[in-house]
Amino acid sequence: MHELSGRPAARWAWALAAFVLLLAGCAHARAPGPGDAGRLDVLAVEVFLADIASNVGGDRIRVAALLPEGADPHGYEPTPSDVRRVADCQVLIVNGGGLEGFLERLLAGAGGQKAVIVASDGLQSRTVEQGHEGDPGHTGDPHFWLDPNLVLTYVENIRAGLSAVDPDGSADYAVNAQAYGAELTALDAWIRDRVQTIPEARRLLVTNHESLGYYADRYGLRVVGTIIPSVSSGASPSAQQMVELVEKIRATGAPAVFLESGSNPRLADQLSSEAGILVVPGLYTHSPGSAGAGAGSYIGMMRANTLTIVEALQ
Ligand SMILES: [Zn+2]
Structure with a gap:
């Protein structure tokens, strides 16, 4: 040891x-x-x-x-x-x-x-x-x-x-x-082509924790904010951080908060009622999900996530 x-x-x-x-x-x-x-x-x-x-x-x-x-x-x-x-x-x-x-x-x-x-x-x-x-x-x-x-x-x-x-x-x-x-x-x-179908002003992401930074950087999306203000999922937001996130969502007009599979929906639901934002479940970020969910593999997971994001933001 x-x-x-x-x-x-x-x-x-x-x-x-x-x-x-x-x-x-x-x-x-x-x-x-x-x-x-x-x-x-x-x-x-x-x-x-x-x-x-x-x-x-x-x-x-x-x-x-x-x-x-x-x-x-x-x-x-x-x-x-x-x-x-x-x-x-x-x-x-x-x-x-x-x-x-x-x-x-x-x-x-x-x-x-x-x-x-x-x-x-x-x-x-x-x-x-x-x-x-x-x-x-x-x-x-x-x-x-x-x-x-x-x-x-x-x-x-x-x-x-x-x-x-x-x-x-x-x-x-x-x-x-x-x-x-x-x-x-x-x-x-394929992802680049799909994301480009989203109107530019709506290429805005809100997620549970800060997991989609590289995806956003690559495909021209902007991470407006995350419920857990961290690249880890272990932390939790303070009341003040939640207030700030609601303000950012209102200021940018971000249409949706994406719920990563396996994460607790409670804070997303709270955000939804306070900021009037749509909660979109089923983003596979750390695990591809089962084949039945449309993912099942790394490539399947990336395709499923992109379809979920594009559909919600279009
Ligand atoms: Zn993570």
């Missing part, structure tokens, strides 16, 4: 350094090769990340998500069985960027060496404008995946990480990554 101290940002930096080290240290030692021990056993922390990994790994990997569908990664508390699953997998894929505040504890509990791929490695956080009092673990915005263009970096990091652990699969991973990258590029163009 490591005794860590210092600021959370410094601790996270320590964790990132350790991940790279562990990946370098055990790249070949634990490589099973699909020929001898079946497929590479990969665990991705979030469901959307497991789907992205599955597209890159194809038949050479067996991938599962650590967190159940609908779980909130910001406030997640790992269970003893999570620790066992991390200990048993051959490769762990994390989003990084400060999303998984529980990772250090989880890895320390799992013990041993672990190949860890940080999917968002190399991406720069957007500037987070709102305050984060009481939310010291989030110094940047980890929601890179809500911009498919940034997911191209996830794909490249996953391709490189899988290739390091399983060099015999390198050519397969490269082919898969290229094909999936083309799907992401097409998705990016």
